[in-house]
Amino acid sequence: MIQRITTLTNYLFYRLINSMSLGFYLLGAFAFYWLTFMQRTPEPEYFILVIGFFGLLISFFSTLSVASMANESKSYPLFIRLSSRIEFLIALITTSLLFTLILQLLFALLVLLRNDPELTLGRVLEIPPLWLSINILASVVALQASDFISYGWSRVCIFGLLALALVMGDNDGATLEWLADIFRNIANQSAASGTAQIQFSQALNASADFLTGDFMGSVGSIFNGLFWPFRAIIDGVLNGYFSSTQAWAPALLLIFASILFLLAADFFSSRDMILRED
Amino acid sequence: MSLTLGRNQILGILGPNGAGKTTLLRVLTGILPPNSGEIVPLAGQWPKIGFKPERLHFPERMKVRQYLTMMASMSGYSRRETPAAVDQILQLVGMTSAQNHKISKCSKGMRQRIGLAQALLGDPDLLILDEPGDGLDPIGQQEMRAILQMLREQGKTILMCTHRLNDVKALCTDIAIMSRGEIVYTSSLSKVTESSGNTQIICDGNLDTIRSLLESLNPGIKVIENRVELAQEALSLRRDVLRLLLSAGHDVLRIERPEASLNDIYAKMIRQ
Incomplete structure (x- = not known):
């Protein structure tokens, strides 16, 4: 061998x-x-x-x-x-x-x-x-x-998961906050455009709340952990020890x-x- | 699908394009996992396999000897054993004088020999060859046949896929015909050639005068101009036929038993 x-x-x-x-x-x-x-x-x-x-x-x-x-x-x-x-x-x-x-x-x-x-x-x-x-x-x-x-789909799965981890696992949840803000803005615009859009607007607001809620916070910290070794290496090198x-x-x-x-x-x-x- | 192949045998797999010959070889060599089922070797243990694919691609910048040395090392020869093993294989396939040629400079025939040489390294029990005679000139084909014949005599088992019926006739001990992914016919080559040829009795003149008498003996008897054809089922009546011919004053010039043509059997099986 x-x-x-x-x-x-x-x-x-x-x-x-x-x-x-x-x-x-x-x-x-x-x-x-x-x-x-x-x-x-x-x-x-x-x-x-x-x-x-x-x-x-x-x-x-x-x-x-x-x-x-x-x-x-x-x-x-x-x-x-x-x-x-x-x-x-x-x-x-x-x-x-x-x-x-x-x-x-x-x-x-x-x-x-x-x-x-x-x-x-x-x-x-x-x-x-x-x-x-x-x-x-x-x-x-x-x-x-x-x-x-x-x-087949193996590559899409692996790199999709990696991309998801990158989005979810950023250090302070800024990406999710950014996404939630976009949802809220669209929701506000929809609500302002007429009563017919109210349900859609409510769904978007609910999604924004979900993204910034406790559950996603916990999921984010798990994904965050995946990138900890890279941060630890950079911190260690920069600190000199x-x-x-x-x-x-x-x-x-x-x-x-x-x-x-x-x-x-x-x-x-x-x-x-x-x-x-x- | 079931194939039986013993020592000293050369099995030729015939079939039209798309019949599944190459796929079968790939499954046997482990390149392709079977879609369903499994491959169970009859002997219980997988034989050591040497494989020459149909389309030969090599690392073009390598020299012939360098490539075979690498293959010898992959086949488990130690650094000490490798030079002798490579020399022996080069001699066997007639490439000793071209051993320092770059592969990119080799002709199609030489590439076939390199393909065979790499397959033989490691002393495989089963040699799987996809179109071994492809691209060889008539002399090259003869030499390739001689090499394969010699390998068979040495106890190697060879499985080969080919379109060339002449190669099959000259080399194989057994044949299998594939069509639409299935083996539709297997037989030893000797049985194939024995099986279906009608015996013919050739006489000196036209036999029209005794045609009805002869044909009334058995439906397997046909009279065509100066010859009587006896099918397998009428063969037992050959003495009676000869007696009738002689008593009618005809001379028998010769009795022939033409071999059934492999082409005919192949065409028949594929049409079925």
Whole structure:
């Protein structure tokens, strides 16, 4: 199994670095450097967070690229030799993480050499768990977005849920307040336009009250919890130290990644492997 | 659907486009999960499978040897065993001299050989080939047939889908005909060719004078110009027929038993 995963990883990495995508990633990296670091000597927290975000982007998009390459009919003879399809998923994620890590380290090296941020050893030691956990999560989220893994409505469900969580889980419920205000404004306009619209206006007011009510507040706090690890990481980096609770954030991201990976594996194991003929 | 396939057998699956041949192979190889039901191997355990798909796509920038080395590693050969295994396969499919060619530079025939080579790596018990002779010139086809024949003699079981009846005649020990997703006919090739050909007795002249006498013996007897055709059910009367012919003064030039044409059986099954 390890031998097959290693071989597949080598193969997918070979495909990735021999494809046009490599050029796009390098161009993207230079554009990102120009936008974020060209004009300044970064503070350590800026360095950690911005390159962490760079890793998230590369990890997400390189997973999509590798998944697209794996989704070609060239892969049939490889599939036949697997004892479990999960081997392919592991190789895919490993390839993308390896590629991201190399690009991220080169990017960091470029910033270190050209912009000379003042990094202490303590701050350098903070970096690996943060960057790695974010990269792994981004890569697994990208799996759900790729044609190789998802099919039918699965993608819509996963990303619909994610969008809902983003809306519901904002820190102070501002999005829901904003939505409720819109409903109330429409309700007021409808009520003013005549008695025929009163029922509609009442329904909108009731919806606005529901959105700002206790129930949605509780649901919002649950969704809010989903984004806590990201806030904890940002707060920890900005403060210059992690509290004992904040230190759990990378581990929590890895737990999210594991759940999404299991979901992807489940989709993948029952998928028709009719791959793209080129 | 039930298929029986033993060692040393080559089963050819025939059928028109859209009959479900490729789908069947994909289900057998696990690429496609069955819509319903399950696949139960008779031996209780899944055999090791080698698969050559119909349309061959390879990582074009790789060299032949590099690709086969990767496939050997995927098939479980250790780093030490791989070079010898790849050499052996390259020799078997006649690609030793082209081992350092980029796959993108290989001809269609060479690509068929690479497809077969990768399927053979890992010493599979069951070789599943979708259109193995496709794109090969006549010499290439002969060589491919020789390789498959040799593999059969080595004890390999081969399942192949093809449109080429000549390949089936030359290679297969058994045939299955598919139509609309179902297997409508299975038989060993020898039985097919034995089964339905009428025995013909060819004489030196026109047999019109004794036609009614001969045809009255059995409805399976037909007289056409200078020949008597005996269907299977009338075969037991061949001595009587010969005696009548000789007594009427005719010389018997030859007795023939033409093989039933695979094309005829195929066409008949598909029409049904």
